[in-house]
Amino acid sequence: MSKSEPIFKVIFHCQGQVYEMYAKQIYQSDIWGFLEVEEFVFGERTQMVVDPSEERLKAQFSGVARSFLPLHTIIRIDEVEQLGTAKIIEAKGSSGNVMPFPMPVKPV
Template identity: 65%
Template sequence: MNTVKSPIYKVIFHNNNKLYELYARAIYQSDMYGFIEVEEFVFGEATQLVVNPGEEKLKNEFNGVTRSYIPMHSIVRIDEVEKEGTGKILETEGGSNVRSFPLPGGRPVNRGPEGE
């Protein structure tokens, strides 16, 4: 009997000065422009004797979430992996060299009296 396993994806993205690493079975481009949809989150086994506090924090944050919309400019990397790892939330340093891509529609430039 040939069983086909659904792929697992590792998604790394920035959110509120933190770096999130989570695992999911479904990822695709959203109908909402500029977003990636992430569904079917995968967390470690509930039967494990050792509880990882980082993964527990991630589980609690995504508790009850069936689908998450992540802005494309926040995505650092998406990998298809053979099996899930441990999800985590990492604090980023203030001196990080990773910056968000500038978005259109910024504040208008003050052009002086004739531009008012």
């Protein structure tokens, strides 16, 4: 893994789905309660097989310079050595194990 260019795997919950994406920049936003994610990374088209889930994400986030994710939607962030496949997974209902993390109320 090169120390100069880390890659982060970001897993977050959005509209009943779990997104697993890769980005080069992640940091706390100036907007309270949000995380900024920049420079999304998608796999190269070096294979004949195209993953429709990754292509859907690529189309959805094309032209996006920066995303602001609410902190309570973040499930996990990992610094990884290799780029994986970005994907969308259908979240299970209330009996599933994916739940938004409760947010504290901002002190006045």
